[in-house]
Amino acid sequence: MKRLLIAMLFTAIAGMGWTQTASAEKVLRVAVPSSLNTLDPHKTKAGEEYLVNWMVYSSLVSLDRNMTAEPDLAESWESSSDLKTWTFHLRKGVKFHHGRVFDAEDVVFSINRILDKKTGSKSRSNLQIIDKMEILDKNTVRFHLKQAYGGFQDLFASRQARMIPRDRVDSLSKEPIGTGPFKFVSYTPGDKFVLVKNPDYFKQGLPKIDRLIFRIIPETSTAVAALETGEIDMVWNLSLESIKQVEGISGIKVSRVATSSWDAMVMNIAHKPFDDIRVRQAINMIIDKKQMVDLALFGYGSPTHTPIPPNHPYFNKSIGFNPPNIAAAKKLMTEAGYADGFETNLYIPAGRPTRARLGVVARSALQQIGIKAKLQTVPWDKFLADIEGKTAFYVTGFFSRPTIDTSTWSWYHSSGSWNAGIWNYKSSKMDKILEDGRRSDSESDRKKIYADFQALANNDAPAVIPYVLNHAVGYRANVKNFSAHWMLILDLENVTVD
Numbered sequence: 001m002k003r004l005l006i007a008m009l010f011t012a013i014a015g016m017g018w019t020q021t022a023s024a025e026k027v028l029r030v031a032v033p034s035s036l037n038t039l040d041p042h043k044t045k046a047g048e049e050y051l052v053n054w055m056v057y058s059s060l061v062s063l064d065r066n067m068t069a070e071p072d073l074a075e076s077w078e079s080s081s082d083l084k085t086w087t088f089h090l091r092k093g094v095k096f097h098h099g100r101v102f103d104a105e106d107v108v109f110s111i112n113r114i115l116d117k118k119t120g121s122k123s124r125s126n127l128q129i130i131d132k133m134e135i136l137d138k139n140t141v142r143f144h145l146k147q148a149y150g151g152f153q154d155l156f157a158s159r160q161a162r163m164i165p166r167d168r169v170d171s172l173s174k175e176p177i178g179t180g181p182f183k184f185v186s187y188t189p190g191d192k193f194v195l196v197k198n199p200d201y202f203k204q205g206l207p208k209i210d211r212l213i214f215r216i217i218p219e220t221s222t223a224v225a226a227l228e229t230g231e232i233d234m235v236w237n238l239s240l241e242s243i244k245q246v247e248g249i250s251g252i253k254v255s256r257v258a259t260s261s262w263d264a265m266v267m268n269i270a271h272k273p274f275d276d277i278r279v280r281q282a283i284n285m286i287i288d289k290k291q292m293v294d295l296a297l298f299g300y301g302s303p304t305h306t307p308i309p310p311n312h313p314y315f316n317k318s319i320g321f322n323p324p325n326i327a328a329a330k331k332l333m334t335e336a337g338y339a340d341g342f343e344t345n346l347y348i349p350a351g352r353p354t355r356a357r358l359g360v361v362a363r364s365a366l367q368q369i370g371i372k373a374k375l376q377t378v379p380w381d382k383f384l385a386d387i388e389g390k391t392a393f394y395v396t397g398f399f400s401r402p403t404i405d406t407s408t409w410s411w412y413h414s415s416g417s418w419n420a421g422i423w424n425y426k427s428s429k430m431d432k433i434l435e436d437g438r439r440s441d442s443e444s445d446r447k448k449i450y451a452d453f454q455a456l457a458n459n460d461a462p463a464v465i466p467y468v469l470n471h472a473v474g475y476r477a478n479v480k481n482f483s484a485h486w487m488l489i490l491d492l493e494n495v496t497v498d
Contacts, residue, residue: 026497027211028479029232030490031223033351034380035189035216039176041162042114042121045384047237047399047488048214050159054489055195055212056097057162057178058202060088060107061153063402065485069153073102073163073179073202083148083441090139094202096165097183104135109166123160125410125417129438150441157402181207181493190216206493218351227252227474233497234475234482236490239353240300246474255484256472258302260309260407263355263397264463265346265362270424271392278336280461282329286365289321292466296357300470305458307398307407309468314404314447316454329369341370347394348375349383354469355395362395362464389421396422397469399488404450409434412457423462430456 032048041053060074074088094102111133114121129149134142145152155161168177176184179202182195195212215232217223220239226232228249238246238254247254267274267283274280289303302310303321333339348359356377363373378387387394398418401407410416413434414426433456437449473484478498485491 025210026208027213028209028234028492028495028497029213029215030234030236031215031217031226031232032236033216033218033220033223036187036193037381037384038173039184039187040172041164041176041178042110042119042123042160044160045122046380048216050399050488051214051236051490052176052184052193052195053159053162054180055182055492056176056180056184057164058094058180059156059161059163060090061156063154063157063487067402069157072156073107074156077153079150079152083150083152084145086143086145086152087136088141088143090141091202092139094179095200096168096179097177097198097200098165098168100165100167102163102165102179103138104141105138106163106166107141108133108135109169110163113164113169114160121160122410122417122421123155123158125413125415125419126155126158126406127161128415129155147435147439148441149438151403151405154403155406158406159399182212192216203493208494208496209492212492220353224249224474227476230476233479234473236473237488238472238474240298240470240472241353242474243298243300243472251477252474253477253479254472254474255482256300256470257484257486258309258311259469259471259486259488260307260312260400261398261469261471261488262304262307262465262467263296263358263395263469264465265358265395266393266423266463267461268389268392268394268423269426269462273336273338273342274392276336277460278332279338281459282332282336282369283366283371284458284461284464285322285332286324286326286329286369287362287464287466288324288365289466292358292361295361296354297467297469300472301467304465304468306454306465307401307411307468308404308450308454312404314450316451318451319454319458324365324368326368333369338370341372343372343374344393345376345391346373347383347387347391348377349387349396350377350379352380352397355397358466359395389423400486402487404446405434405438408450408453409438412453412462425460425462427456427460430460 034048036049041057058073061069062072064070075091077088079086114123129145131144131146181201183198185194187193193214197210220242223235227235267280269275293301348356359375366373410418414431433453440446471484471488480496481494
């Protein structure tokens with residue numbers, strides 16, 4: 001009878017959720033500002049989508065915090081002496097979340113899918129340097145490049161260059177399946193997406209979190225309040241205006257890091273009057289970039305001219321940050337036939353406060369040369385679908401890329417994936433500069449090449465890029481071993497929750 005009573009007691013406790021296993025589950029709840037537009041890693045374009053990419057999927061190579069390539073699904077690689085042939089050796093026995101072993105065929109399938117124009121992947125232009133691929137055996141893939149490229153391995157650290165299972169491609173938009181540290185459970189638009197620990201992850205003992213819940217909370221004030229009460233454990237990409245407030249809350253920490261993420265006021269060259277370089281130059285010379293850092297970023301960032309940040313060794317210091325030149329700008333506007341200016345809409349995505357402030361400050365500056373810009377705020381999903389790349393004048397932004405090539409080629413080369421979908425900039429001179437940058441293996445030559453890139457990009461001005469931003473994450477003190485990442489990913493492999 002005594003044994004029966006004990007058994008009944010344990011059964012009752014288990015039914016109430018008080019078992020040791022349940023109480024020991026490590027759950028991290030993270031607030032993000034927007035829903036996801038896609039769960040397909042090759043088609044992702046927004047920050048929240050990239051978080052899922054990194055949690056669910058792996059790639060051949062990853063970058064450490066010093067921007068050095070390190071093994072991921074490829075345990076090693078080597079190149080030929082002419083840097084045109086690269087061989088990658090895959091980890092053996094790595095399993096996808098549905099149980100099948102990852103192999104070389106998945107690598108070739110994944111890359112071919114990214115390269116397929118119908119897929120619409122923003123990594124396509126980076127990987128177009130591949131001429132052909134060979135499967136040497138189940139765990140070895142060889143890439144033959146169209147030209148020498150000393151940093152080829154780094155391309156696989158880009159956000160969309162994820163390895164997918166060739167037998168589940170048709171279901172990825174609803175059920176992402178990768179080899180990453182977390183497995184997909186569910187996604188409810190406007191509410192949350194849920195992931196659980198992958199017990200077969202190839203890095204033994206990782207991750208240390210059992211369940212990861214991303215809560216979609218568009219309002220910063222609501223997310224901060226939930227962080228303070230303990231409803232959530234972390235706010236990803238904390239809005240810059242809330243940093244000081246959050247740093248003052250007891251039991252809350254803020255991790256900040258400089259990045260090469262940037263916002264831009266885009267002047268789409270496919271539309272008048274921005275097809276005239278004089279109009280673009282006039283607008284570029286009236287924006288006070290140092291002031292923009294203070295007003296749009298509250299000082300949490302640095303002025304720049306292109307996606308290359310001022311702390312990069314290739315940054316072109318000779319361009320300088322001159323004060324606005326209204327007289328010269330008006331002269332250019334007159335030469336372009338717009339002496340009295342013009343009226344236009346300036347579109348801004350909702351839920352992106354730095355971009356909203358950039359638009360407000362820019363509108364005042366534009367008035368000085370007769371441009372009457374009406375600000376139009378558009379919901380984020382509609383902005384991506386109907387505004388970005390399709391309208392004449394808008395504010396957008398992009399996260400840090402892993403290398404200088406991936407930070408520039410896609411936007412400024414005439415074949416670049418982002419170029420075609422953002423501002424339609426074409427310059428044979430620019431194409432040559434970027435192609436020379438890919439070919440060069442000399443540090444001094446590359447510094448000169450990318451200095452020329454910055455000068456030309458600043459002169460041709462398909463956009464005003466006023467600054468690079470800092471990235472901040474707020475989190476509760478019970479979250480251990482966390483620090484913000486310069487690529488705005490959440491590096492959670494060694495994070496624990498008390």
